[in-house]
Amino acid sequence: MVVFTYAQQGKYERKSISSLGLIWEDGKLKDIDENYKTYIQNYIEIPRFDYNILPEKLIKEFSSSIKSGDDIGKVEEKLERIIIRKIVEILSDPEIQKNRALALKDDFSFQLFAATKAKSLGITIEELKIVMNSAYIYLPYITKSKLKRLLLVPIINDRLIHKIEGGIIWWNIRIDSNGNPVIRRVMSHSAEGVDAKDIGIRKLFHIANPFIFKYDRKKIEEDLYNSASMAFIRSLSIKSKQIPEFNLSAQIIETEGKNHKIALGKKEGVRLDDGFRIVEFYEETGGQLKIRNIGFGRTIKTGNNIYESNSLSIIRQSIGKRAGIGSVLMEHPRSNFVVEFKFGQSSIFIPKTIFNPISQYGLNNLEVINDDVNTATNFSFTTSLNIASIINSTQTFLYFEYANRIVDESVFNDEVVGDNVFSITLPSLYLGFMKKAGFGRSNFGIGVGIGADNVNMNGEIILETNVDIPNSGYYGFSFIDSYYGAKLSSNYEFIITPDISLNIDFSFKSAFRDSLPVIDITNEDGSTTWDVDSGNLDDWPNFVDGYTMNIGVSYCPKTIPFKWGGKLDRYRKY
Numbered sequence: 001m002v003v004f005t006y007a008q009q010g011k012y013e014r015k016s017i018s019s020l021g022l023i024w025e026d027g028k029l030k031d032i033d034e035n036y037k038t039y040i041q042n043y044i045e046i047p048r049f050d051y052n053i054l055p056e057k058l059i060k061e062f063s064s065s066i067k068s069g070d071d072i073g074k075v076e077e078k079l080e081r082i083i084i085r086k087i088v089e090i091l092s093d094p095e096i097q098k099n100r101a102l103a104l105k106d107d108f109s110f111q112l113f114a115a116t117k118a119k120s121l122g123i124t125i126e127e128l129k130i131v132m133n134s135a136y137i138y139l140p141y142i143t144k145s146k147l148k149r150l151l152l153v154p155i156i157n158d159r160l161i162h163k164i165e166g167g168i169i170w171w172n173i174r175i176d177s178n179g180n181p182v183i184r185r186v187m188s189h190s191a192e193g194v195d196a197k198d199i200g201i202r203k204l205f206h207i208a209n210p211f212i213f214k215y216d217r218k219k220i221e222e223d224l225y226n227s228a229s230m231a232f233i234r235s236l237s238i239k240s241k242q243i244p245e246f247n248l249s250a251q252i253i254e255t256e257g258k259n260h261k262i263a264l265g266k267k268e269g270v271r272l273d274d275g276f277r278i279v280e281f282y283e284e285t286g287g288q289l290k291i292r293n294i295g296f297g298r299t300i301k302t303g304n305n306i307y308e309s310n311s312l313s314i315i316r317q318s319i320g321k322r323a324g325i326g327s328v329l330m331e332h333p334r335s336n337f338v339v340e341f342k343f344g345q346s347s348i349f350i351p352k353t354i355f356n357p358i359s360q361y362g363l364n365n366l367e368v369i370n371d372d373v374n375t376a377t378n379f380s381f382t383t384s385l386n387i388a389s390i391i392n393s394t395q396t397f398l399y400f401e402y403a404n405r406i407v408d409e410s411v412f413n414d415e416v417v418g419d420n421v422f423s424i425t426l427p428s429l430y431l432g433f434m435k436k437a438g439f440g441r442s443n444f445g446i447g448v449g450i451g452a453d454n455v456n457m458n459g460e461i462i463l464e465t466n467v468d469i470p471n472s473g474y475y476g477f478s479f480i481d482s483y484y485g486a487k488l489s490s491n492y493e494f495i496i497t498p499d500i501s502l503n504i505d506f507s508f509k510s511a512f513r514d515s516l517p518v519i520d521i522t523n524e525d526g527s528t529t530w531d532v533d534s535g536n537l538d539d540w541p542n543f544v545d546g547y548t549m550n551i552g553v554s555y556c557p558k559t560i561p562f563k564w565g566g567k568l569d570r571y572r573k574y
Contacts, residue, residue: 295320342552
């Protein structure tokens with residue numbers, strides 16, 4: 001629960017924020033480079049704010065005071081002493097206080113006053129206006145920005161990782177009940193951004209064909225830095241939206257069933273599927289005002305109040321007792337990513353006589369499994385990006401799913417496998433779309449996806465002496481069968497909390513192969529590997545087609561330290 005003032009109940013007032021145009025990094029104050037400037041404009045200086053840059057004279061005085069070795073605490077102390085107190089000093093000037101109201105009543109008279117006063121302060125008229133309207137000042141800082149190389153296996157696992165850690169500090173300058181300016185440190189939020197790329201395989205391909213596969217180490221490092229920076233600033237944006245003064249709020253103006261209309265919209269940066277908590281206010285003993293969450297809903301229509309001031313947004317309530325006119329909604333800032341873990345059963349088909357088409361090495365008489373396998377246990381991990389505000393369709397997701405169907409080891413033939421480690425797995429990667437429709441706490445969805453499947457058998461098997469096998473004993477065995485596939489899925493979601501849901505999925509997959517399975521046999525000491533002739537495509541049945549039923553839990557994190565979906569953020573306009 002958060003402490004609020006009565007003035008904040010159900011009404012968001014636009015805030016004026018001021019920037020130093022600086023960032024603190026590696027013990028130094030630096031001008032914000034073009035990289036960070038773009039991200040700050042996109043994620044910090046968002047539509048709910050009026051934005052301006054502080055006078056250059058103040059910024060130079062502050063910059064020159066910073067010494068090598070100053071930590072962020074020292075920087076903050078000097079910023080308060082030099083920048084903020086100077087602004088307070090200007091605002092405390094009796095003439096300034098007297099003429100703040102004049103600016104609203106008589107612009108010409110105010111311009112005459114400002115011209116004289118600005119000259120005496122050594123700043124421009126526009127800079128004086130900025131100082132007089134400054135309400136919030138922010139300073140982003142970076143405590144760590146490091147590129148490191150992770151070399152586990154040469155070429156195969158050679159990665160570059162760039163990690164950024166830091167935060168943002170906000171100060172508020174406000175006028176007290178006596179008309180005097182005072183300063184207050186609002187909040188300091190920390191965040192991180194990470195990006196990584198494999199460079200080993202890139203270098204290998206570049207060596208093989210430098211004309212097609214380019215390898216530019218400097219460009220890779222720059223891309224990593226940019227991606228980590230974007231993730232870092234995006235996380236700071238979400239956390240800043242949670243600051244009570246910056247958190248959007250509105251009262252319900254109209255209501256129809258569980259669809260509620262509020263006077264917020266594109267002008268404040270509201271987007272489709274943005275979440276809002278329904279709250280009520282209460283007083284604790286001693287008169288302290290607090291809030292209690294009593295419901296939740298998502299934006300299903302964004303009011304275009306940039307061009308039509310009376311255009312309202314519609315919030316569909318999904319949790320809690322139906323709210324009425326006058327109830328207060330407060331923004332619930334979150335990333336537009338969802339992660340989901342699922343577990344279930346899949347139908348597959350692996351016949352007992354799977355190796356009948358092979359005449360070599362006695363495999364046609366080899367029975368790795370005791371009987372036909374028709375089911376497998378399924379585990380999957382899915383990441384979904386909410387693209388509702390990109391395509392103007394609520395509850396629409398672009399998803400990426402990794403799944404693995406595992407055959408139970410109880411079906412293995414001990415006379416062939418023995419006590420050795422042996423496995424049959426069916427991993428898959430799928431990309432697709434899911435569209436959901438909401439009915440209170442319940443959502444129903446339908447999705448389509450395309451991807452790739454494998455059937456993998458790995459381990460050791462016992463082979464008897466024959467024309468191809470010189471000695472009976474244990475041999476390494478590898479079987480890889482690859483497919484391209486498509487699947488149709490349906491989903492039921494029960495919303496437990498605004499960020500956590502229970503899901504039940506049912507899907508059907510249809511796949512095809514365009515190449516033969518790859519089979520290898522290796523002798524016990526690994527010195528010799530025999531390639532097996534897999535025969536003809538028509539000899540092999542389809543192993544992966546079938547149905548899957550899963551149950552799982554999904555979670556929408558507050559922030560993510562990765563750039564996932566960052567390139568699409570620029571298209572979020574609905």
